[in-house]
Amino acid sequence: MPVNAIRSLEKKVALQLKDFFFTMQEFFLFSVRAFASIPKLKRYWRDFLDQATICGTDSIPIVLVSSISIGALLAIEVGNLLEDFGAKTMLGRSTALSIIRELGPMLMGLMLSARFGSRNGAELGAMQISEQIDALRAFGTDPVAKLVMPRLVAALIMFLPLTALSDFAGLQSAAYMAEHYHRIDPGIFWNAVYPRLVAKDFVVGFLKAPVFAVIITLVSSFNGFSARGGTSGVGRSTIKGIVVSSGLVLIANFYVSKIVLENM
Amino acid sequence: MIELDKVTLKYGEKEILKQVSLTVRDNTIKAILGPSGVGKSTILKLMLGLIKPNSGRVLIDGADITRMKESELYTIRRKMGMVFQGNALFDSMTISQNLGFFLRENLNLPENEVIRRVTEQIQFAGLEGYENQLPESLSGGMRKRVAIGRAMIFKPHMILFDEPTAGLDPVSSKKILSLISTLRHNNNLGAVIVTHIIEDVFNVADCVAVLYQGEIIFDDVTEKLHNAEHPFIRSILSDKILEL
Ligand SMILES: Nc1ncnc2c1ncn2[C@@H]1O[C@H](COP(=O)(O)OP(=O)(O)OP(=O)(O)O)[C@@H](O)[C@H]1O
Ligand SMILES: [Mg+2]
Numbered sequence: 001m002p003v004n005a006i007r008s009l010e011k012k013v014a015l016q017l018k019d020f021f022f023t024m025q026e027f028f029l030f031s032v033r034a035f036a037s038i039p040k041l042k043r044y045w046r047d048f049l050d051q052a053t054i055c056g057t058d059s060i061p062i063v064l065v066s067s068i069s070i071g072a073l074l075a076i077e078v079g080n081l082l083e084d085f086g087a088k089t090m091l092g093r094s095t096a097l098s099i100i101r102e103l104g105p106m107l108m109g110l111m112l113s114a115r116f117g118s119r120n121g122a123e124l125g126a127m128q129i130s131e132q133i134d135a136l137r138a139f140g141t142d143p144v145a146k147l148v149m150p151r152l153v154a155a156l157i158m159f160l161p162l163t164a165l166s167d168f169a170g171l172q173s174a175a176y177m178a179e180h181y182h183r184i185d186p187g188i189f190w191n192a193v194y195p196r197l198v199a200k201d202f203v204v205g206f207l208k209a210p211v212f213a214v215i216i217t218l219v220s221s222f223n224g225f226s227a228r229g230g231t232s233g234v235g236r237s238t239i240k241g242i243v244v245s246s247g248l249v250l251i252a253n254f255y256v257s258k259i260v261l262e263n264m
Numbered sequence: 265m266i267e268l269d270k271v272t273l274k275y276g277e278k279e280i281l282k283q284v285s286l287t288v289r290d291n292t293i294k295a296i297l298g299p300s301g302v303g304k305s306t307i308l309k310l311m312l313g314l315i316k317p318n319s320g321r322v323l324i325d326g327a328d329i330t331r332m333k334e335s336e337l338y339t340i341r342r343k344m345g346m347v348f349q350g351n352a353l354f355d356s357m358t359i360s361q362n363l364g365f366f367l368r369e370n371l372n373l374p375e376n377e378v379i380r381r382v383t384e385q386i387q388f389a390g391l392e393g394y395e396n397q398l399p400e401s402l403s404g405g406m407r408k409r410v411a412i413g414r415a416m417i418f419k420p421h422m423i424l425f426d427e428p429t430a431g432l433d434p435v436s437s438k439k440i441l442s443l444i445s446t447l448r449h450n451n452n453l454g455a456v457i458v459t460h461i462i463e464d465v466f467n468v469a470d471c472v473a474v475l476y477q478g479e480i481i482f483d484d485v486t487e488k489l490h491n492a493e494h495p496f497i498r499s500i501l502s503d504k505i506l507e508l
Pocket of ligand 1: 303
């Protein structure tokens, strides 16, 4: 009966919608709890330091690799393009803007959501299914304050220098390529970079770091906390954490740029 | 005292517990016997307020915990210790760190008092020499004893055991049961032991409730279990092993 089929579909959709809004509400409360427990930072100082090492120092290689390669590529491609217009001297400016405003932060966000996000998702997911998170609660410790807040604060603090590093490395590799591939004098390259950068460019780039930090940490941790159903459950929730946080990083990347560029 | 008052719990559409009422008195060992997947772990989590029932009340020493906020629950939970089904030890910490963790976290004790209490639990659980090992390097029985030691750390007056002997060899499982009896006699503790192994019930429990298909089908002193007439209880008494 088609009517019955429509009914059951209706019911299924309604159920899924209900699930979705329920999850959103849970996520919102989870985030509020994470921020609200920041005053306990002193108590979880050691956890914070561990996380700062994990998401900060240990992430340096991957951030460097991605920013150096994108800087070099950008210099080559944009250089070729500008050459057609006889505007090669503009190479510094165009690569600098792309790196500092868009590609540097975005790539860093994607790399960190893969690196830091997957680690959070898997670690917290494993703790969830082995009942360690329940154990924390059972003995009177708030698992969000102990496990999520230090990760959040560490990411908020460490993503900024990582962005700076990513920008710096990207620009250096672009400059290197400009000099050795396009034969542009370094003086000309840098002259098109520094004097022309304005506050807005940095605001766009560096505003993204804390936004990504919040997205990546909260989404991956929330998914870890929601892991159910054994090892494959941990796999599922980790993947979901990475996919969702990468998607949100891309979306946020667009909106932060749009909002800041329109309003400054 | 722990009371469940007409507690109903659903996961999605599935009703796991149907109007379950149950009382655990202080200074007694109560077993909850039931087949796998019937909701035994769920009952213990309800008692700690880790999950909330869909309807009904859970009372700890007379206080209704179903309406309490998480922060209010923390003080209530410290009156109880919990031994999780899979132990739930922190796998990145050594045995003594596992034992001392919640003391350092939640009580403002001087460090030498923490060390004294940890040593006490290590001796009690017979874990001397393993203080600095990680849980993964211990046998199943030893890990269970660490978990019991951790459950004792706040000197609770009620301990909840989730299948304390499941998956252990007969010798380790005997050790665990005798540890539970010792606890009881030395510390005047009450305990809830959730299990699917009927020998455990006869070995340590003063009274027993049988959970079957979401309902309590028996709730009395252990000796009377032999006279129960419910076909499920008859079948487990003859087989001694609970099959679903
Ligand atoms: N978070 C959850 N979401 C959905 N269903 C769940 C959840 N936790 C448990 N269940 C289901 O509820 C039922 C009771 O689970 P519970 O863990 O309490 O059983 P149990 O009696 O302890 O079983 P076991 O012998 O496996 O330990 C099971 O069928 C389980 O699949
Ligand atoms: Mg269980």
